[in-house]
Amino acid sequence: AQSVTQLDSQVPVFEEAPVELRCNYSSSVSVYLFWYVQYPNQGLQLLLKYLSGSTLVKGINGFEAEFNKSQTSFHLRKPSVHISDTAEYFCAVRDDYKLSFGAGTTVTVRA
Amino acid sequence: EAQVTQNPRYLITVTGKKLTVTCSQNMNHEYMSWYRQDPGLGLRQIYYSMNVEVTDKGDVPEGYKVSRKEKRNFPLILESPSPNQTSLYFCASSPRDYSYEQYFGPGTRLTVT
Numbered sequence: 001a002q003s004v005t006q007l008d009s010q011v012p013v014f015e016e017a018p019v020e021l022r023c024n025y026s027s028s029v030s031v032y033l034f035w036y037v038q039y040p041n042q043g044l045q046l047l048l049k050y051l052s053g054s055t056l057v058k059g060i061n062g063f064e065a066e067f068n069k070s071q072t073s074f075h076l077r078k079p080s081v082h083i084s085d086t087a088e089y090f091c092a093v094r095d096d097y098k099l100s101f102g103a104g105t106t107v108t109v110r111a
Numbered sequence: 112e113a114q115v116t117q118n119p120r121y122l123i124t125v126t127g128k129k130l131t132v133t134c135s136q137n138m139n140h141e142y143m144s145w146y147r148q149d150p151g152l153g154l155r156q157i158y159y160s161m162n163v164e165v166t167d168k169g170d171v172p173e174g175y176k177v178s179r180k181e182k183r184n185f186p187l188i189l190e191s192p193s194p195n196q197t198s199l200y201f202c203a204s205s206p207r208d209y210s211y212e213q214y215f216g217p218g219t220r221l222t223v224t
Contacts, residue, residue, distance in 0.1 A: 044203075
């Protein structure tokens, strides 16, 4: 079975500063990776996904992630955050017929 | 609008009183799934369905039932809820392709006293 580890449970950051959220997955032959965002009191929304091809994946709202097979990582980055990026972020990997999720990283953006 | 809907959004109930949380999707997806979200644990899969009349257990199925009589609906049934089932529940659907990218409903916050 696949598993995901999100290395930071909480990330406080100032507005307009960069942010990186770290995600490591257990290795497998084929890997499909996702980042989802959950805004307060809402469901999960897909930010971006890696299925194949370029290891640098661009998503919505200025986020991007880099797939690194040798380090089994899929870290999420944004060069300049806004207050509206305050949310919980989940890394996930396809695991048979489901997604296996990390425990989540709460990002709090302060003015 | 393509979406997954859940009802109710909020529910407070007592131990042992049967309840059903409904889930419906309008994207003609074959695959549907239920997850529960608990602090520090992320989302864990309860049950999933590959198609009509085909369901299977996820990682935490104890205390839950599901059915899939129609493609669009996938209700979650708690026959005798207990306080440890207090959680935030999400329904999701997906086309049956190689990625299983999932589309989530808005969530149902359940409190069992």
